[in-house]
Amino acid sequence: MEIKHVTVIGAGTMGNGIAHVFAQNGFNVDLVDVKEEFIQRGLATISKNLDRQIKKGTINEEDKDATLKRINAVVGTENVSAGTDLVVEAIVENKDAKLSLFKQLEKTVKAGSIFASNTSSISITELSAVARPDKFIGMHFMNPVPVMKLVEIIRGYSTSDETFEIIKNLSVQLGKTPVEVNDYPGFISNRILMPMINEAIFALYEGVASAEDIDTVMKLGMAHPMGPLTLADFIGLDVCLAIMEVLYEGFNDPKYRPCPLLKKMVAANKLGRKTKEGFFKYE
Numbered sequence: 001m002e003i004k005h006v007t008v009i010g011a012g013t014m015g016n017g018i019a020h021v022f023a024q025n026g027f028n029v030d031l032v033d034v035k036e037e038f039i040q041r042g043l044a045t046i047s048k049n050l051d052r053q054i055k056k057g058t059i060n061e062e063d064k065d066a067t068l069k070r071i072n073a074v075v076g077t078e079n080v081s082a083g084t085d086l087v088v089e090a091i092v093e094n095k096d097a098k099l100s101l102f103k104q105l106e107k108t109v110k111a112g113s114i115f116a117s118n119t120s121s122i123s124i125t126e127l128s129a130v131a132r133p134d135k136f137i138g139m140h141f142m143n144p145v146p147v148m149k150l151v152e153i154i155r156g157y158s159t160s161d162e163t164f165e166i167i168k169n170l171s172v173q174l175g176k177t178p179v180e181v182n183d184y185p186g187f188i189s190n191r192i193l194m195p196m197i198n199e200a201i202f203a204l205y206e207g208v209a210s211a212e213d214i215d216t217v218m219k220l221g222m223a224h225p226m227g228p229l230t231l232a233d234f235i236g237l238d239v240c241l242a243i244m245e246v247l248y249e250g251f252n253d254p255k256y257r258p259c260p261l262l263k264k265m266v267a268a269n270k271l272g273r274k275t276k277e278g279f280f281k282y283e
Helices: 013-025 038-058 059-069 095-109 124-132 163-174 189-205 211-222 228-235 237-251 260-267
Strands: 005-007 028-033 071-073 086-089 114-117 135-139 148-154 177-182
Touching: 005 013, 013 028, 013 038, 013 059, 013 135, 028 228, 038 071, 038 237, 059 071, 086 095, 095 114, 095 124, 095 163, 114 124, 114 163, 135 163, 135 237, 148 163, 189 211, 189 228, 189 237, 189 260, 211 228, 228 237, 237 260
Parallel strands: 005 028, 005 086, 028 071, 086 114, 114 135, 148 177
Antiparallel strands: 135 148
16 A cells, blocks of 8 residues: 555644654645644744754755645544545544544545554554554654654554554655554653653652752763753643553553642643743743
């Protein structure tokens, strides 16, 4: 099966980055969201990121124009093209919302299409229960998508070898490095990353050190490019909490218990960069 027409559902941070990468590599992309303003905001971000690439000398103005022309705005999931070859879901990290979406798509998209979820932690096997399990797969891109090379490819219990090979080869076409992962909570990246971030939050919560000093130890002592609390702000504390809750529920192990400070900050809507305040303040 050859992938020609790609649909990306969700024009937020991850969705617009995924659409950007597909379009830049020659694919026609439908970028779908529930409101026109969300799509236009996503397209503006793509344009801005393409301008950054121009400044770095990796593309030119003609490349930018060609990339943007390959992206078609579609308002409403009910308007997803029935003939699309691949659907990549990048909506909110909520299992019920994803299940509802895929249940709808199963009825409207042609039977031969592949469904992929960009979920960062939710079970691919559970999501595939409502939609073509053999053609369902996880395609977890890293943020920022145009820059980061890794794609975790997650096999659900019933994902076929054919589906896996198509998505693996497609990831290479996009200039990414695919890594095969089996379907367990958090996969590889977040099963390792999120407990580290959660432990950094516990260290702050228990008064071990300041947020600045915790990040400095990890940057200068462990050669991390970004401290864990700064990274949490970048990811979004609501997303971090959602992933920790998936790990806690999935493994039923107290080592994955979300820190009370993380839960309190999310309740207070101090979510990091997107709300201008998390562990640090942002202008």
